[in-house]
Amino acid sequence: MSNKPKISKTEAEWRAQLTPTQYQVVREKGTERPFTGQYWDCKDPGIYCCIGCGERLFESAAKFDSGCGWPSFTAPLDAQGVTEISDNSHFMRRTEVVCSNCGAHLGHVFPDGPAPTGLRYCINSASIDLDQQS
Numbered sequence: 001m002s003n004k005p006k007i008s009k010t011e012a013e014w015r016a017q018l019t020p021t022q023y024q025v026v027r028e029k030g031t032e033r034p035f036t037g038q039y040w041d042c043k044d045p046g047i048y049c050c051i052g053c054g055e056r057l058f059e060s061a062a063k064f065d066s067g068c069g070w071p072s073f074t075a076p077l078d079a080q081g082v083t084e085i086s087d088n089s090h091f092m093r094r095t096e097v098v099c100s101n102c103g104a105h106l107g108h109v110f111p112d113g114p115a116p117t118g119l120r121y122c123i124n125s126a127s128i129d130l131d132q133q134s
């Protein structure tokens with residue numbers, strides 16, 4: 001399977017589209033400080049879409065209170081929607097999660113989540129935008 005995103009934009013296009021905070025997370029694989037993002041404590045129903053391309057990535061039904069300070073999900077809305085990449089930076093073994101559609105950095109997935117998946121998709125608020133359902 002290729003990790004190449006379907007959409008490719010120039011860095012200038014990314015910078016024009018995103019806020020500096022979003023750019024740092026999405027393009028430079030930054031991590032927002034815990035308990036500071038827009039969505040870590042959000043319980044509103046809806047679909048969380050990629051900030052880069054609008055792809056529907058996570059749903060509120062899969063969101064859980066992990067206590068870690070970042071939005072956490074047990075599973076993506078569609079497994080094809082995200083791409084998981086082995087990340088050995090910062091002297092840690094982690095699995096990076098990016099948007100399959102545009103390559104935006106979303107966060108990491110850890111094997112310490114609740115049932116049924118046992119996974120915790122730890123996602124930066126800066127990488128997603130909640131599309132609220134009424």
Ligand SMILES: [Zn+2]
Nearest residue numbers: 050053099102
């Ligand atoms: Zn995307």
